[in-house]
Amino acid sequence: MHRSLALLAGCLVPLSVATPLEKRNDFAAPPGGDVDILNYALTLEYLERKFYQEGLQNYTENDFTAAGFTQDFYTNLQKVYSDEMTHVTFLSADLGAKAVAEPTFAFPVKDARSFVSLASVLEGVGVSAYLGAASSIANKDYLTAAASILAVEARHASYLRAALGEKPFPGPFDTPLDFDQVYSMAAQFITGVAPGTKLPFIAFPPLTAAPANGGFCAGQTTLTFTGAQAQALKSGKVTQDTKVYAVFYSGLQAFYVPVREFRRVGIRTQVPANRSIVDCEDPRRQLCHGGQPAPAGQTYVTLNTADGKSAKASDENTIAGVALLEVSC
DSSP states (O other): OOOOSSOBOOOOOOOOEEEEOOOOGGGSOOTTTHHHHHHHHHHHHHHHHHHHHHHHHHSOHHHHHHTTOOTTHHHHHHHHHHHHHHHHHHHHHHHGGGOOOOOEEOOOOOSHHHHHHHHHHHHHHHHHHHHHHGGGOOOHHHHHHHHHHHHHHHHHHHHHHHHTTSOSSOSSSOOOOOHHHHHHHHGGGEEEOOTTOOOSOOOOOOOOBEESSSSOOTTTOEEEEETHHHHHHHHTSOOTTSOOEEEEEETTEEEEEEOBOTTSSEEEEEOOOOBOGGGOSOTTOTTOOSOBOOOOEEEEEEEESOOSSSSOOOSTTEEEEEEEEEEOO
16 A cells, blocks of 8 residues: 555666755744744644544544444544644644634545545654754744644554554654745645735645555665656756756655656656665674665655765755655565
């Protein structure tokens, strides 16, 4: 089973460069400081609140049990919805008159199962959003509150992942995303904003990633980024001869994989594999510590002109994204 954030839509590349997800300028506080960050968080909480409100109105307890979920699942979804309502109330109270107005949203959900699948994705994105913003928060009281919300969002995500038959905690680290990366995913669901609403974030051109063989497996799945060439050329940041890299974000690592067939309609690449203990350069394995973990669980992908060596991925060199895939093997 594979999932995406309405982003589902790879040329074998045998090697990838993996680097720690270093602190980038993209994680710096926006111009409005803590107020902008809290409004950013509030916008995400508005989205989640509306999503659960609609889902619980549109689907009954019987719909969820018929879709294979447990008898108490609907009750637990009501608790998740209550948590999101509380987050909105809390952030709105702190911001007072500076609180951004709620946008309007639309969600590509067709049944109870797809609702839960998207719920799991949104909770995972919420975790990545709070995690990425944490280092930019100046007020320590706000930081503690944000960390408290992050922990609850992580619990939601784990519960929903387990309900879908996925690993509830697929890796030892969660993935921080910067403001524009998160906003690029949230913007897909925003259909309108109140007059005068201003958030200092931009959405990258959309990116869709489709697996060649029905699932996302590290070191095995070849991806096609349909229409990515046209989007990249439209951005004005590249030409047909520019070297382009798919950057996979998983945990605290960024994997840089060169794409092939950039001149064709579908840009192709492969989900990177781990650098296993077999590849260790120490012949006696005394310095081997299990190798470098491959992407796992909810993994994010952007297309960039950075190669990970001479330049690191940043908002400035991102030409499309963010695509999302569930790496399950």
